[in-house]
Amino acid sequence: MSTTTHVSIPTTPHTTPRPRTVESVHGGGELHWVGDGFRVHTLVPSGGLRQERTSPFLLLDYHPPFAYPALDKGQRGVGWHPHRGFETVTLSFEGSVAHRDNAGHxxxxxxxxxxxxxAASGILHEEYHEPGFSRRGGTFHMLQLWVNLPRKDKMSPPGYQPITKEQIPVVPVQAGGAVTDDSKVRVIAGGYGEAKGPARTFTPITLLEVKVRAGERFELPLPSNHNALVLVTRGRVSADAEMVRGGELAVFANDGDSLSLRAEEDTHLVVLAGEPIREPIAHTGPFVMNNHREIIQAIYDFESGAFGEIPR
Structure with missing residues (x-):
């Protein structure tokens, strides 16, 4: 596995970065439950959004802030289930999730x-509200991505990267500015300025969590062939005369080499960008492969126990 690096677009007095235009804005469908612990909007795929416009991201489930009452007993979440052919990425803003898989993580x-x-060649895992959070109750705010893997890596061994808050670089939104609680960039994957994210990725990916003060501008150079999405979780930003509000996902056209966003009020957003994987996709439930035969094999392998046993 290789570490993705941020690609800086060189500029000269004769070349100015071209801001991308907004291609579409999506609000997702109705809120629905995943298990009994995750109340989400599915923003990718949604609203006729084609997979080639979001690749390498297959799915984006956004859990807006929601106050869960205290739970005296039991657990909220999703029990043991399989995955093959992709990666899951979970970002926590508020609340805590306990995770366990059958690879010992x-x-x-x-x-x-x-x-x-x-998940790659196959894994079983479960996700529940962390017991202490369940007993206390409180506000839960998260998102989960499914990230596709190229054909050559789909049957790689499963892996796990627990990236703690302390491992993620935090830098100011604007060069020469100061990091404050309402103006900062957390670099999870790829890069921003000189900062590099700790996540190891199979293909070039940029994943940033950004807080921007009202009136500030956020600029990010990106290769023009990389797809780019921005999820606004709070506040609103303008880009190319389009307004993107809390809970909405903006998809940008590949017609420029930078993102340029202006915060119209204090805003929290997530930037997702990456080199698209231009390969066929076959998708059934928790399996994402390249053709139907591989899906049938994944189902057979799971049902025959090739994914391993559920820990006791």
Whole structure:
């Protein structure tokens, strides 16, 4: 696995970065439950959004802030289930999730943490509200991505990257500015300025969590062939005369070499960008492969126990 690096677009007095235009804005469908612990909008795929416009991202489930009452007993979440052919990436803004898989990995994803799980050839895992959070109750705010893997890596060994808040570089939104709680960039994958994210990725990916003060501008150079998405979780930004509000996902055209966003009010957003994987996709439930035959094989392997046993 290789570490993605941020690609800086060289500029000269004769070349000015061209801001990308907004191609579409999506609000997702109705809120729905994943298990009994995750109340989400599915923003990718949604609204006729084609996969070639979001690749390498297959799915984006956004859990807006929601106050869960205290739970005296039991657990909220999703029990044991399989995955093959892709990665899951979970970002926690508020609340905590306990994770366990059958490859021996376990941990808690708390506010500011990121979990990057590579299912690849096959893994079984479960996700529940962390027991302490369940007993206390409180506000839960997260998102989960599914990130595709190229054909050559789909049957790689499973992997797990528990990225803690302390491992993620935090830099100012504007060069020469100061890092404050309402103006900062957390670099999870790829890069921003001189900062590099700790996540290891199979293909070039940029994943940033950004807070921008009202009136500030956020600029990000990006190769023009990389797809680019921006999820606004709070506030609103303008880009190319389009307004993107809290809970909405903006998809940018590949017609420039930078993102340019202006915060119209204090805003929290997530930038997702990456080199598209231009390969066929076959998708059934928790399996994402390149053709139907490979999907049938994944189902057979799971049902025959090739994914391993569920830990006791």
């Amino acid at each position: 376990a941990g808690v994803i708390g506010p500011g943490d990121v979990q990057w799980m590579t």
